[in-house]
Amino acid sequence: MHQTIPQRRSRFWLTVSRWFDSWAGAENISKDEPQRVDWVRCIPFLGLHVACLGVLWVGWSPFAVLFAVALYVARMFAITGFYHRYFSHKTFKTSRFFQFVFAMWGNSAVQRGPLWWAAHHRLHHKRSDQVDDVHSPHHNSFLWSHIGWIMSRANFPTHKEQVPELVKFPELRFLDRFDSLVPIAFFAGAFGLGALLEHFAPGLGTNGLQLLVWSLISTVVLFHGTCTINSLSHIFGRRRFETKDKSRNNWWLAIITMGEGWHNNHHHYAASARQGFYWWEYDITYYGLVVLSWFGIIWDLKPVPVKILESGRRQRG
Numbered sequence: 001m002h003q004t005i006p007q008r009r010s011r012f013w014l015t016v017s018r019w020f021d022s023w024a025g026a027e028n029i030s031k032d033e034p035q036r037v038d039w040v041r042c043i044p045f046l047g048l049h050v051a052c053l054g055v056l057w058v059g060w061s062p063f064a065v066l067f068a069v070a071l072y073v074a075r076m077f078a079i080t081g082f083y084h085r086y087f088s089h090k091t092f093k094t095s096r097f098f099q100f101v102f103a104m105w106g107n108s109a110v111q112r113g114p115l116w117w118a119a120h121h122r123l124h125h126k127r128s129d130q131v132d133d134v135h136s137p138h139h140n141s142f143l144w145s146h147i148g149w150i151m152s153r154a155n156f157p158t159h160k161e162q163v164p165e166l167v168k169f170p171e172l173r174f175l176d177r178f179d180s181l182v183p184i185a186f187f188a189g190a191f192g193l194g195a196l197l198e199h200f201a202p203g204l205g206t207n208g209l210q211l212l213v214w215s216l217i218s219t220v221v222l223f224h225g226t227c228t229i230n231s232l233s234h235i236f237g238r239r240r241f242e243t244k245d246k247s248r249n250n251w252w253l254a255i256i257t258m259g260e261g262w263h264n265n266h267h268h269y270a271a272s273a274r275q276g277f278y279w280w281e282y283d284i285t286y287y288g289l290v291v292l293s294w295f296g297i298i299w300d301l302k303p304v305p306v307k308i309l310e311s312g313r314r315q316r317g
Contacts, residue, residue, distance in 0.1 A: 012040060015038065016040065018041055019041075019043070019044050020178065021177060021178060022112070022113065022116070022158075022178070023176075026156070026157040029154065029157050033154040035149065035154055037152060038152065038156070041156065042151045048219065051213070052220055054213040055214070055217065057209075058207075058210040059210065060210070060214070061205040062205075063197070063204040064194075064210050064214040067190075067211055067215070067218075068214040068218035069218070071219075072218045072221060072225075073258070074105075075105070075109040075218075075219075076109075076225065076226070076257065076258050076285075077284075078108070079109050079111060080285040082102035082103070082106045082114075083111070083114060083117045083118065083121075084260070085285070087103070087106075087114045087115075087118040088121040089270050089271060091301065092273050092289065092293070092298045092299065092300055092301045092302065093298065093299050098297055099169070100172070100175075103171075107183065108183060109222055109223075109226075111226065113158065113175055113177070113179035114166070114175065114176060115158045115160065115163050115166055115173070115176040118166065119160065119162035119163045120155070120159065122162045122163070123159060123162060124230075128243075128245035128247065128267060129234060129247075130245075134149040134152070134154075135149045135150075135230040135231070136234065136245075137230075137234050142231055142235075145231045145234075146227045146230060146231035146232075158176055186215070187212060187215060190211045190215035191209070191212040192208065193211055194207050194209065194211030194212065195208035197211075225257055226257065228253050229253065229257060229260050229263055232250065233247060233250055233261060233263035234247055234263075236250055237250035237251075237253070237261075237263070237264070238250075238264070240265065240315045241265070241311075241312065247264045247266070248263060249261065249281075254282060254283070258283075259275050259276055259283030259284050259285040260285070262276045262281050262283065263275075268308070269304060269305070269308050272302050272303060272304045273286060273303075277308070
């Protein structure tokens with residue numbers, strides 16, 4: 001439909017407003033919209049990648065690199081342990097307070113809000129590698145399955161009907177709607193820490209801008225590490241279980257994602273807090289969850305049923 005200039009301007013500013021309020025005008029986005037990139041909406045996301053080039057000006061220091069690695073590990077754990085295994089699959093229990101803490105921790109990874117993430121992931125399991133699975137590499141290009149789908153206007157809304165037990169919490173709705181607040185505070189904190197260290201610990205050779213840029217680098221690497229499970233884990237690896245999709249177990253992706261690479265295991269039985277089903281399938285996220293359970297922060301971690309373990313031992317994967 002042809003739009004007038006005022007209508008185009010209105011749509012442009014509505015799109016810009018979604019940089020800060022991700023729910024703005026969501027009711028006007030049809031589920032049947034074509035899958036194509038909304039470049040205006042994605043300017044902050046693309047800017048995040050471009051900003052990594054700032055390393056050419058700020059350089060590096062051992063502290064900055066270690067800081068970036070630590071941020072990667074901590075936030076990958078938040079995505080895999082909380083956004084995925086808790087919010088998406090409810091594989092363990094926790095209190096309302098720590099639920100919110102986990103949601104903020106995951107939000108710092110800059111992968112949208114917890115409701116949006118969990119809702120889309122639940123849809124992925126319902127449609128995995130079917131025609132309407134928006135990030136299946138078997139029905140879309142590899143690039144689209146890896147990153148393109150998240151840039152599409154059609155996939156911006158939070159499918160609240162998929163997460164009814166989470167939508168009832170106003171603090172989660174707030175965090176999901178204004179999902180840029182925590183990342184902004186996070187990056188401001190990285191800059192502030194660098195400025196303090198420059199003043200009080202100059203021997204570390206870092207400063208505010210350097211830690212900011214390396215936190216951005218950590219975030220971008222983390223994003224693409226997470227997305228390998230959508231793309232690479234449905235192409236490369238072994239299949240222990242005959243699932244309806246093309247999910248595969250991949251040991252090196254399990255390293256990158258702290259245990260998520262045992263993807264065929266997960267698609268065969270998603271209700272377990274553990275994705276490395278056997279002792280030789282390292283699952284760092286699961287080990288971290290076990291430690292949290294020792295302190296009573298989480299509890300009732302769901303195990304892998306014995307029947308599934310025995311069945312899997314007879315298979316190769």
